[in-house]
Amino acid sequence: MKIGEAARRTGVAAHVLRHWHASGVVVPDRTASGHREYTEEHLRRAHVVRACQGVGMSLPEIRAVLTRDDASRAEVIGARLLRIRAQRAGLEAAERFLEHVIGCTHDLLTRCEACTEYARTSPHAATGGAPAGRPAADGA
Incomplete structure (x- = not known):
C-alpha cells in the first residue's frame, strides 16, 4: 500500500x-x-x-x-524500566502527599512536618520547586 x-x-x-x-x-x-x-x-x-x-x-x-540481536537491546529496555519505576515511585509519593494535604489540620502547610518533609525530599526541590523545564510559580 x-x-x-x-x-x-x-x-x-x-x-x-x-x-x-x-x-x-x-x-x-x-x-x-x-x-x-x-x-x-x-x-x-x-x-x-x-x-x-x-x-x-x-x-x-x-x-x-x-532487533532481538542488537547488543544494546537489554540495556535500553532495562534503563527504560528503571525510569518507569522511578516515575511510579515519584507519583506514589506525590499521591501520598496530596492525600495528606487534603486532611491536614495545620493553618499553613509550612507548619506541618509531613508536608514540609515531602517538599524537602521531592525531586522538584532541587529545581527550585518546579519540574524540569517549567518555571517556578510566584507566590506558591
Whole structure:
C-alpha cells in the first residue's frame, strides 16, 4: 500500500512515516518507480514504534529494541524500566502527599512536618520547586 493508506491505517501522518523510514525504524519496500510500498508487517512495526514512543523511548532506542540481536537491546529496555519505576515511585509519593494535604489540620502547610518533609525530599526541590523545564510559580 502507498504511504497515504499506511498513514491512515497507523494513525500517524505521512511525514512521520517518512521520518521513521529515514531513522531506520520502519523501512518500507520500494516499487520499481521508487515509491514507498508498505506491507502489513510494516504496519505492525509502526504500531510497535508508537507503543514504544508511548513509554518514552526515542527512535534510536526503538531501533535497538526492534532487533532481538542488537547488543544494546537489554540495556535500553532495562534503563527504560528503571525510569518507569522511578516515575511510579515519584507519583506514589506525590499521591501520598496530596492525600495528606487534603486532611491536614495545620493553618499553613509550612507548619506541618509531613508536608514540609515531602517538599524537602521531592525531586522538584532541587529545581527550585518546579519540574524540569517549567518555571517556578510566584507566590506558591
